[in-house]
Amino acid sequence: MTVLTGDRLPSVLAAGVAALIGVTGGSVLTVAPASAAAHKPSPGSAGVGDRLYPTLGNGGYDVRNYDLSLDYARKDPAQQITGDVTITARAIQSLSRFDLDFAGDAVGAVTVDGKRAAFTRTGEELVITPGRAIHDGAVFKVVVSGFKATPVAPDADAPVGFVKTPDGTVLAGQPASSHNLFPSNDHPSDKATYTIKMTAPDGWTATANGKLVRTSESHGRESWTYREKNPMASELVQVAVGDFLQYSRGKVDGIPIRDVVPRRLADTLLPRFANEPEQVRWMESKVGKYPFENYGVVVIDGNLGFALETQTLSLFDTGSFPSDSAGLDPVLTHELAHQWFGDSVAPEVWSNVWQNEGHASYYEIHYAAEHGTLKAYAGFDTLEAYYKNRYARGDQYRAKYGPVAHPLKSDSIWDVFNPNVYAGGSIVLYALQQQVGDRKFAKIERDWVQRNKGKSKSTEDFIALASKDSGQDLRGFLNDWLYGTKTPPMPGHPDWTVTPVTPATMSTPAPAATLTY
Structure with a gap:
């Protein structure tokens, strides 16, 4: 940004027991093996134990993949959007319940492995209780359907997450705001792959992390689906939807470079980023091959007060660069x-x-x-x-x-x-x-x-x-x-x-x- x-995480969760492993002066504190009682289902922790953000992320499971779908009903950057997310995860303890981070407006329904699950909301925690416990090591799917979130104006004094602009919306999630838009395990220790689908009225453009894999049109609406096959922290997710123009700068060592700017400002903004291909070559000369499938920038008309390294698509604003x-x-x-x-x-x-x-x-x-x-x-x-x-x-x-x-x-x-x-x-x-x-x-x-x-x-x-x-x-x-x-x-x-x-x-x-x- x-x-x-x-710190390495101050604690690691295994079989439902927090086993604290302290590394001090080169010595390792050993911990006695967990008892059989540890395998009894218990709640996953509401936080991974991060010293600076204790309630961020969640314990008891490891996310493998997010399948995120967002719906924009009309051409209005300030509108409330509706979404669904399917989360594929592996339990790392026997779970009687578990949390997701979510600070959006509402949740419609939750299922776990296809069966309705009870849920409550406590602060920025979505607490989910499946009908049956999830066994340690099991791979399970959580579907949160009909969640709702509303973008807010950019604030140069503090990150706001889901941001509205005159031309559309973007996500500025670092360090702890992506869950303002969608339910997630919102901590960088739990990276996952993503499929992101955005549906909006014809004439709007949607861009997300990774590679565009398909588009479809129906009844005056267009859907754009992107796949980020490389593991990504939730704070690095980008969804830019609105009256934006996508511009290709060609490829550098096989890596496509694409920029996304407000359509009305394209003639002014696009020349400002003309040196991106040279910068990619320079960085590769220092540390080796670029690690992802494409790169580029998305620029908004506003004043975030910062730029942000959302994965494959860095975010900039017109008010501060x-x-x-x-x-x-x-x-x-x-x-x-x-x-x-x-x-x-x-x-x-x-x-x-x-x-x-x-x-x-x-x-x-x-x-x-x-x-x-x-x-x-x-x-x-x-x-x-x-x-x-x-x-x-x-x-x-x-x-x-x-x-x-x-x-x-x-x-x-x-x-x-x-x-x-x-x-x-x-x-x-x-x-x-x-x-x-x-x-x-x-x-x-x-x-x-x-x-x-x-x-x-x-x-x-x-x-x-x-x-x-x-x-x-x-x-x-x-x-x-x-x-x-x-x-x-x-x-x-x-x-x-x-x-x-x-x-x-x-x-x-x-x-x-x-x-x-």
């Missing part, structure tokens, strides 16, 4: 880099968000440097000068927001998506590069996205891979950089200093450039 303004190519192209590269870092390889918990934003910020600023726009974009003549400046703010970032891989709180979205996971995360990667050298750093980056394609991974996973690829035990080094309350010395730069934390320095705003969300 890009703001243009300025820079007016010139030198300012826009690094931001486009930031969202493109997320397709590898954050989308293909998702964070296992939201404390790991630096893995998304630190990497995207690193490639964003390096793109500007390699294309001769660093001075115009960030105000520095060299990368070294840029990193020295951001390094000096390290202790201020940590005091205000927490360590890079441990944001202090989630009272506001900006507590989690804070400058220390962006600039601070990029500085961690720069420090790693100084420590291991350019060649080994490049190998770490490539191996991270290639070996973990389609998975949700933790900071500890990254540290382990970096240690293996570099031939160095980097646990102490990276733990200090990622979890320390003080900024460590920068390898190769003994003269770099950190500005002391004082009331005066803490009141200085963070630099606006490259604060990306």
